[in-house]
Amino acid sequence: MQIDSSLSALTALSPLDGRYAGQVHGLRPLLSEAGFMAHRVEVEIAWLIGLSELGLPEMPAFDASARARLKAVAEGFSQADAARIKAIERDTNHDVKAVEYWLKEQVADVPALAAAAEFIHFACTSEDINNASHALMLQRARTDCLLPAYGSILARLRDLAHQYADQPLLSRTHGQPATPTTMGKELANVVARLRQAVGVMAAVRPLAKLNGATGNYNAHLAACPDIDWPMFSAQVLQGLGLTQNPYTIQIEPHDWIAELFDAVARANTILLDLNRDLWGYISLGYFRQRLREGEVGSSTMPHKVNPIDFENSEGNLGLANAMLRHLSEKLPVSRWQRDLSDSTVLRNLGVALGYTLVACDACLRGLGKLELDAEAIDADIDACWEILAEPVQTVMRRHGLPHPYEQLKALTRGRGITREALQNFIASLDLPAEPKARLLALTPRSYIGLAARLAADI
Template sequence: MSLDADLSPLTAVTPIDGRYASKTAELRPICSEMGLIRYRLTVEIRWLEALARHPGIPELSAPDADTTHAFRALIADFDAADAQAVKDIEATTNHDVKAVEYFLRDRLNKLPQFTEYSPFIHFACTSEDINNLAYALMLREARDTVLLPAIDQITAAIADLAHTYADLPMLARTHGQSASPTTLGKEMGVFVHRLRRQREALASVTILGKMNGAVGNYNAHLVAYPEVDWPALSAAFLADLGLAPSPCTTQIEPHDWMAETYHALMRVNTILLDFARDVWGYVSLGYFKQAAVAGEVGSSTMPHKVNPIDFENAEGNLGMANAVLDHLAAKLPVSRWQRDLSDSTALRNTGTGLAHTLIACQALQKGIGKLAADPARLAADLDANWPILAEAIQTVMRVRGIDQAYEQLKTLTRGQTIDEAAVRAFVDSLDLPDSDKARLRDLRPGDYIGNAADQARQV
């Protein structure tokens, strides 16, 4: 089969721009090739402005409001045709950053008022000065405008589950076996607390940048203008971009902050994956029912099925996201001597890990929207597991000084099938105060939930 058609969701190589294109559209203007070119152009123009504003560079006049507006318009109006023009230049230069420089010079040379600025485009810069800042701006925008809102939406949805089912008793399962009861809401609340903590870690990563020349020493800068305080100018420029200076670098910014970002996002993803698997299990047990969607098919052969496909989709995409993010976090901070180019191709996959995370968040959001607890199923499971009260009974026995309390309950319950009558008969046989006996006789599995409901409500 020949595919000569233009790129579309049907011809894309990866599902990010294929099957899931509509789900990753938010990232397209940020993490695409066009997005990267726009960030590079932004850095080139803002550096030119910073040079022009500095009194130690008299060859340039400080841009007035109109000039600044015209500069910024080159960024704001940057479109697909401009991006293609840059790519056309790159076809000759075989150098992507130099192509942006030539594109900008061409644009400025067409405007007489910008003639004086043209020689100072890309002044004293190595390509990595532009690239590291472009990726910093890219990752910051993706984090702040796409990822954090998506994480917040999921966290809020899980918090709603915690509040809705705060008081609904549920049989806990440790090692897959029946354990002391909890509430469905409290178990949802566990994920809320975990997500909020890691979300703050992701949001608080300091984004660093460098603008210090070919090997990080301001070599060319100081030859051209030895009296200028270049570290101070660079720091002010970075602050104007909303970035912090990386204090000492080789040709490249070391990318440690990127690794911190990816690791923080990986922890968020791991929590979401844990949530997806737990909910999948609760659906399997019947604790959660899923709303059937008209027209959807759960199985090509079994008409009755309503599968937890959204949680399975999320699990798969979270695994893909973390595989990519883990590689980036391990690879990017490592560079031979003052610079090698192995980070360049890896960095172009910045959007890949982010996109799989976004796809997973949307799948989870959709899946949560279909969930409804089944109180009858939860109650039936509790009522079938009276041995779980052994913990409560033996603990009261210990308080009253009864010997071998744990061992007596172990003999009664471990590997045995016992019901309400057997538990109450055992309680009646104990040498306990009447008040304790009455309390233990009245205790049912669904009542033995500790402060789980309070914990859920406090989320």
């Protein structure tokens, strides 16, 4: 074997950095190590600027040019900057301290900033910077990547629900023929579920803290006892678009991250359920898949058109949820005032959300290939007159006929029934003319209740 160990799309251990790299590119600037560094720089600068506004005699307020320089450092953060921080880290063996030293390098040629250099990371513990960075990273990943991905699926499903609102569909409860619905209504069910789950995901409020080594502002108060540090910290976080968690140990306890990831996992579970149902409908012939020129379904069976997109989505959702649920269970647990077991786990945020995006992309691709085969669907439902046993016995109940359920059970259970036999039975019933006429006019395709309306209303 002549494959070397240099990193490329073909040698990456994770398919997120190899085969699926193009599907997760939006996460890379946010959740990679370089992205983490960029967010740390943003938080450090926000804290520094905030300190400059406190009126400390040792730290005059920054003028416009100094502020502009700090803004340029944050907004212009590049991969080369990340590489420099990584080089500093080789000496410090501490990633946040490396960011601090790099920032001091960046402002050394600006007198006002150089004079304030020791206020970079002032009174902060590393976790102050890290937790606020993680909050920003996840908030932006949710806004820029997750919600648009799920929004695209919701939009496509809603279009299909409307398109197929009137298409009768034989339901299958326990895998057996059951009361009909419409294909549009079944897709509308998923829209309603997914919309609710995505709403919960979107509503989770990111929390953060800037309160020192064990959450009590000890060093802050020792250095500057006259400042209302909780209020100041809340203001800095608010400026970053985050909400302060006032009660923490050294780490922000990550309960909100667990809440977010539980919400993502719940949405993923709904999507997984959809994938399996659509896989089944394709297997029954209810949907065909648009062919792509040059695509092969099997290395030996030329006729195959496999539902690979829904299978791909299902598999990646499983990987995503395994990680999301581990993160949501692990992150809120820390020994005493802090242990470091969360740190290495948090470096996998991009992996958990990356598999989610790959799954969403595959599902959307599959939805785009679907073509309904109305003839196949109609043939199935037309062969199941026994499903009309339900409305017949229900009408019989209303009008007081004896043993309606038992009569229909004896007539249909486990054996089916023909249209002629069912209509002969209805004709023999002692029913008023109007309900009898309605039952005689009923067909499996017309027995869909409010399904079409519900689908059209979604």
